[in-house]
Amino acid sequence: MSWIVLDIEGTTSSTESVHVGLYSYARSRLGPWIDAHRDDPEVAQAVKETGGATTEETVAILHGWMDGDVKATPLKTLQGQIWAAGFANGELTAHFFPDVAPALRAWHAQGRHLAVFSSGAVSSQRPWFRHSADGDLSVLIEHHFDTVNAGPKRESASYERIAAALGTDDLLFLSDVPAELDAAAAAGWQAIGLRRPGEPSERADFGAHRVVTSFEEIG
Template sequence: MSVPAPAFDVDAVVLDIEGTTSATGFVVDVLYPYSRARFAELLTERAVEPEVARAVAQVRELTGEPEADPAAIEKTLNAWLDDDRKATPLKTLQGIVWAEGFGRGDLVSHFYDDVVPALRAWHLAGLRLYVYSSGSVSAQRAWFTNSPAGDLMPLVSGLYDTENAGPKQEPASYRRIAESVGTDGSRLLFLSDRPGELDAARAAGWHAVGVRRPGEPYYEQGVGDHAQAGTFDEITVSRSTT
């Protein structure tokens, strides 16, 4: 049985994106088709670029097909998209496409109405804000840079994904982030809609709050025995100066 979120005295808040700060439906209905339509061009015309080449090598390793050609790679990426698989090379290639789409003005990210005012207030109160998402760091940066409220990156102290931190449902990933930011887990608060991620953060010694928004994939499932909030307005955080 989940409980309302208490007040937290922490040094930093770490944010999930999909289902937490932003609508999963926007990602699935807008961003996924955008990347799907551009994978073929990316794989054929830009294969020698280091980031693309590294991702392609990772796809071949994960599928056990060392000789897979661009068409086979594209087929795998699309299958992973259909399954909503959080595969690192998929997220890397999506991030490249999305960052360019945001840069061209084709895309503008989505944030729930309660999120940006809360982030600004927390930042003003001296709390550091970080992002930990399955989306690549480049995609996260583009997302926060190109919001309807303008560039939000000045509010953010760091970005973490499954490549530089590790899988989101493993406690070791959260310990890695805590070490990277130089803050004990007991001074970190993680916000996510996924129970498995909340469990992993708590196992690493963090505070955790489940964000439950109607219409999101994990809303009906709930957040287990974690504290919960329907909006960021229901989360009280502060940073003691003593």
């Protein structure tokens, strides 16, 4: 397997650390961040795409998306900026399951290439791996993909785009979401499901996919 592509939420890291930790951190900071960075083209574009006429209206729309777990690009852009700042100033530290860092380092040492495909924006993926309690894991990750540069995670075409970008069909995808594994397999990838104790997909039906509870089980 020349490339191992990782999902984050529920696979390398707990869902709670993202939905409770990161989401709560960003929620109260959206309005102040927008007001303080109106000259930033990315912020201006994100605000425009929400359709809100005022900061208050924009924040209300963003909060609605957060409450509904909507993977909207404007929200991901703003959250990503806020999280990056939080990691940089030491207010945030990324959570990883205990087996993840040793496995990533071992795979890297074996010559395997590592990439990430997450619904979270690339701008938030990089600091997540850089600021872990296990040290800087970002140096192990060669490519980052999200729903903007690859496409929806439950569509096989997204995995075909990633394969084309990486220049290989020797690919393994690790995820806790059966529908994502189905899409990867339909694109010709190998796919392994993660059944993490206490996570939302702990009792999910993974069908014919191989399932593990830890990266330690993956050779």
